Amino acid sequence: MNDKRDGKVEQVVDTLRAEITGLVLVPGQVLSRPALQERFGLSSTPLRDALIRLEGEGLVEIRPQSRTTVSLIDLEAAHRAHILRRALDMEVAQLVLSADAGPTLDAMAAVLERQAQLLGPDDRDAFDALDTEFHLLQYLCVGMEELWRMTQARSGHINRIRRMNLAARDNTSRILEDHRAIHAALVAGDPAGVAQAVRHHLTRSANTVGPLREVNPSFFR
Amino acid sequence: MNDKRDGKVEQVVDTLRAEITGLVLVPGQVLSRPALQERFGLSSTPLRDALIRLEGEGLVEIRPQSRTTVSLIDLEAAHRAHILRRALDMEVAQLVLSADAGPTLDAMAAVLERQAQLLGPDDRDAFDALDTEFHLLQYLCVGMEELWRMTQARSGHINRIRRMNLAARDNTSRILEDHRAIHAALVAGDPAGVAQAVRHHLTRSANTVGPLREVNPSFFR
DNA sequence: CGTGATCAACTGATGCATCAGTATGTCCAT
DNA sequence: ATGGACATACTGATGCATCAGTTGATCACG
Incomplete structure (x- = not known):
């Protein structure tokens, strides 16, 4: 993690992580990238970074060319x-x-x-x-x-x-x-x-x- | 890690990791993104993914807007x-x-x-x-x-x-x-x-x- | 009715131009 | 000689258009 690059990304990750683990975003729920971009005020690349980060934590599942969902509990x-x-x-x-x-x-x-x-x-x-x-x-x-x-x-x-x-x-x-x-x-x-x-x-x-x-x-x- | 997205990225990560841990790429050495792009035949985004991955493993240090180097041994x-x-x-x-x-x-x-x-x-x-x-x-x-x-x-x-x-x-x-x-x-x-x-x-x-x-x-x- | 094919809309990944920041060299003042 | 200011070249990050793949709806056929 790199603070100079990732300050905003980390905030997005923290927020989404809290919502996922708090079951505000429920397992299986589809996450809309355009909506998240608008909500957090960032464009596609840093949002992509954030979602890849969350994927690494097992919290979301990114299906290439398809959609991103909150991961099911494994x-x-x-x-x-x-x-x-x-x-x-x-x-x-x-x-x-x-x-x-x-x-x-x-x-x-x-x-x-x-x-x-x-x-x-x-x-x-x-x-x-x-x-x-x-x-x-x-x-x-x-x-x-x-x-x-x-x-x-x-x-x-x-x-x-x-x-x-x-x-x-x-x-x-x-x-x-x-x-x-x-x-x-x-x-x-x-x-x-x-x-x-x-x-x-x-x-x-x-x-x-x-x-x-x-x-x-x-x-x- | 997502195989459908990351197949080529993983190969790059594996190769660079081996070269870094094998001291072929020595601590402190500057990594040139254009050269790596050409060497591995991929463009900026997947190479960026690969380098961020290696950064997560502590093997490279990415300095935003500046340069990327092989990390010093910590x-x-x-x-x-x-x-x-x-x-x-x-x-x-x-x-x-x-x-x-x-x-x-x-x-x-x-x-x-x-x-x-x-x-x-x-x-x-x-x-x-x-x-x-x-x-x-x-x-x-x-x-x-x-x-x-x-x-x-x-x-x-x-x-x-x-x-x-x-x-x-x-x-x-x-x-x-x-x-x-x-x-x-x-x-x-x-x-x-x-x-x-x-x-x-x-x-x-x-x-x-x-x-x-x-x-x-x-x-x- | 069930199944398979087709197509259009949608999504995430990628490529690349532009932006934002860094590092180095040069010049000048002390 | 040293430190500071400045300009320029360089780098990585970002934005966005395009590409590549997925999905769901519709249609045709048995």
């Missing part, structure tokens, strides 16, 4: 993204143990407190943002922000599943419990405990799909 | 790629343990035998290809070829360091020894042993840079 891709996320969370947590992590552990504790005040189904967006912050802090602590951004760039399928699950069930207290276990193991400086807690959390975080697919079969590949 | 990026690789190798190895891995373990054993016949400094390209195969087999076994391709797409800096190290020292017997330990732990079905062997291998594989940088300081960021 469970295999979601699974791969989940494996990647788990692998990196495990590795980063071990690196945090070897790092000067005092300030990070403090910041993570503050996140836990804020999360504790948001338990329940009502403030899920805020809780979700804190969830992200809890994990991002670890990546930042060990200088791996770019790897975090990479996992996020591949999380479109997962994020859409999460979005569809939002109203279906409340798992905030379970997430908080897992986060607390991770934090405690990091504070204790226990490599095996950290590995176990992270793996446990990321394994439990695999989102259920069956019921969602029954309600919206056309959303899935 | 040690931080190399380190991140190495962390990613280690994390995924660890995760994939654990997945292999849970999989029906008989044929894969057999194929890996065959690779070990071929590697044993290539010890020493003379057939490093062939040894390297087998090294890749040894790891790729595990990813394929658990359906994670795409994640393997992702690690490779981020290995440009590492691969160039390896290339520069090729003539400097012979580590083939050490690599083979590590591979044998990984294979043995997989055969034994020992999760902890697998984790230890993979981590050991990937930690030992971090390539030395100091002497290379002294010989070719202009190659490094």
